Amino acid sequence: MDALIDKAARIILGSKLTIALTGAGISVESGIPDFRSKGGLWDRFDPEEYATIYAFKDNPEKVWRMLKEMEQIVDNARPNAAHTGLAELEQMGLLKSVLTQNVDNLHQEAGSRDVIEYHGNSRSLTCLWCNRKYDYKEKKDKYPPRCECGKILKPDVIFFGEAIPSLAMARSSQLASTCQALLIIGTSAVVSPFNILPRQAKQVGATIIEINLEKTVLTDGITDIFLQGKATERVSQVVSAVKALQGA
Numbered sequence: 001m002d003a004l005i006d007k008a009a010r011i012i013l014g015s016k017l018t019i020a021l022t023g024a025g026i027s028v029e030s031g032i033p034d035f036r037s038k039g040g041l042w043d044r045f046d047p048e049e050y051a052t053i054y055a056f057k058d059n060p061e062k063v064w065r066m067l068k069e070m071e072q073i074v075d076n077a078r079p080n081a082a083h084t085g086l087a088e089l090e091q092m093g094l095l096k097s098v099l100t101q102n103v104d105n106l107h108q109e110a111g112s113r114d115v116i117e118y119h120g121n122s123r124s125l126t127c128l129w130c131n132r133k134y135d136y137k138e139k140k141d142k143y144p145p146r147c148e149c150g151k152i153l154k155p156d157v158i159f160f161g162e163a164i165p166s167l168a169m170a171r172s173s174q175l176a177s178t179c180q181a182l183l184i185i186g187t188s189a190v191v192s193p194f195n196i197l198p199r200q201a202k203q204v205g206a207t208i209i210e211i212n213l214e215k216t217v218l219t220d221g222i223t224d225i226f227l228q229g230k231a232t233e234r235v236s237q238v239v240s241a242v243k244a245l246q247g248a
């Protein structure tokens with residue numbers, strides 16, 4: 001593993017443009033379950049049933065039961081060493097942007113400045129009927145939160161069946177097709193169209209460094225360096241190795 005960490009650190013130091021793609025796995029050690037964990041939120045709320053825009057439009061009260069629990073979990077979560085490690089790499093001028101599928105705001109709380117939210121953010125709400133927008137704090141104690149017009153509000157997270165925000169999509173695609181190194185952390189890489197980004201990077205010759213507890217659909221065909229293990233441990237090791245090489 002040490003040799004792989006060293007190799008990853010050298011790639012990052014030699015790359016002119018590095019980006020990170022993150023998924024639910026990077027926030028698991030902050031206490032937010034991913035879709036696959038056993039006994040967690042998603043065992044009780046099947047994402048197929050609760051995380052589609054059709055489900056929300058059909059029965060927003062029902063979907064808000066899941067959203068409320070998710071909100072409480074996110075409210076109690078703090079950034080972990082993987083989030084802060086990426087923020088540190090950005091400050092060192094070695095990481096351009098973080099492209100995340102997460103809606104938990106933890107990259108921003110850790111200090112990352114250039115965060116592209118591919119699936120939106122849970123910290124604001126919109127009315128699907130009249131388009132009014134609200135900060136989530138304004139509606140925090142209201143359940144389900146309602147718009148002035150009386151309709152139930154939707155958080156600005158992208159549900160399955162909704163379009164990706166166009167600016168996030170355009171910037172992600174532009175970065176993936178020009179980067180020289182790509183870190184991909186804690187994502188099963190099965191949700192489309194996010195899963196196209198590592199392939200785009202690979203096509204332009206970028207080195208793909210993957211951190212995950214287990215192999216994913218990318219590991220054998222796309223990934224160049226697979227750092228199996230916990231996101232917190234592996235990101236910290238990579239950042240330490242980068243610093244050691246810089247100091248050498």
Ligand code: NAD
Pocket residue numbers: 022023024025026027028029032033034035036100101102103104119185186187188189190191211212213214216229230231232
């Ligand atoms: P996923 O649940 O499909 O996959 C999570 C991946 O992370 C898995 O491959 C798993 O092996 C890995 N993983 C779990 N714990 C890890 C750890 N400690 N260290 C390293 N890897 C770890 O998640 P996804 O690919 O992000 O797709 C699910 C969708 O649901 C995304 O849109 C995601 O953003 C959303 N979601 C978001 C949150 C959040 O905002 N924190 C939480 C749950 C789901």
Ligand code: ZN
Pocket residue numbers: 127128129130131132147148149150151
């Ligand atoms: Zn309204």
